[in-house]
Amino acid sequence: MFSPEGPTLRELAAQALSSVERGYDLLAPKFDRTPYRTPDRVLDSVAAALAPLGPFDAGLDLCCGTGAGVDVxxxxxxxxxxxxxxxxxxxxxxxxxxxxxxxxxxxxxxxxRALPFGAEFDLVVSFGAFGHFLPRELPGLFTQVRSVLRPGGSFAFPVAAPPRPGSRGYWALLGFDAAMRVRNALWRPPFVMYYRTFRLGNVGRELSRAGFRADLHALPEFGYRPDGSPRVRMVVARAAGGGTGISRPAAA
Structure with a gap:
């Protein structure tokens, strides 16, 4: 469907009518040849932004898929x-x-949501996986991440600004999420994948509740919106000390 080497429409339909786990088992051999794989441009930008915050010892790629984040x-x-x-x-x-x-x-x-590790990592990253978690699951997810970080460890992930209301991207994501809600209302097992549920304000609140303090770092390679805000940011969350929530440095 996406390229001669990518999955066919029939294969994508089989994935969409499966559970999340089974769907990705089916898609795995061709996943890297779909738009769902995080682009190298995003991976390289996050790696460059994180490098000055190191050095890091042990690292964990959360929901690693085929390992693009492990390369980072x-x-x-x-x-x-x-x-x-x-x-x-x-x-x-x-x-x-x-x-x-x-x-x-x-x-x-x-x-x-039930990580099989102790507090043994200095850096946890995740790319493109948060749409598979419902908003009510974020507190438990973030608590799990904090539990596997050593003191002073960091949790980092990129977040794209939402499309402008009324734009083509806005309607595309709205339509996709609506279709998934209809699918999950009519078909079991559910396939949880929503693009509009991982909102920065809510993410900041849940990180705070899990005991993190988060900073926003602009990824300037992706440019800025007309209001001057970055199109893509990197969230870097650390175990909270004096305060919690998300701070917005001038660069963000």
């Missing part, structure tokens, strides 16, 4: 790097394409 961590971490995902199919592809040489990389099958 291998550039930033001096010690071991881990990818965790609940799709066995995605992990199989990740193992096959793992970078070498570099830090020790391990792949773990697990649910982000």
């Amino acid at each position: 961590l291998t550039r930033l971490c001096r010690g071991r790097v881990t990818g965790v995902d609940f799709s066995a199919g995605m992990l199989d592809v990740a193992r096959e394409r793992a970078p070498s040489p570099g830090p020790e990389v391990s792949w773990v099958r697990g649910d982000a």
Whole structure:
């Protein structure tokens, strides 16, 4: 559908009518040839923005998929790097394409809402996975992330500004989310994937409740909107000290 090497419309339909886990098992062999894979431009920008905040030792890619975020961590971490995902199919592809040489990389099958780790990471990243979590799941998700971070550790992820109301992008995302809600109302098991539920204001509140203080970093490679705000930001959350919530430095 997307390219000669990508999934067909029939394959995408089979994925959409499956559970999230089973759907990604089916899509895994062709996932990297779809628009769903985080673009290298985003990965490179986040890696460059995180580099001055290091050095980092152990890193975790949360909901790692085929391992694009692990590639970022291998550039930033001096010690071991881990990818965790609940799709066995995605992990199989990740193992096959793992970078070498570099830090020790391990792949773990697990649910982000019940992470099978102790406080052993200095940096946790995640790319493109938050649409698979309902808003009510964010408190538990962020609490899990904090539980696996060492003191002083960071949780980082990019967030794109929402499309301007009335724009083509706005209606496209609204239509997709509406279609998914209808699908999930009529078909079981549900396939949770929504583009408009991960809102920066709500994210800031839930990070605060989980004990984080977050800073926003503009990713200038993606430009600015007419009001001067960045089109893409990186959130960097650390265990809270004197305050909580999201602060907005001048660059953001």
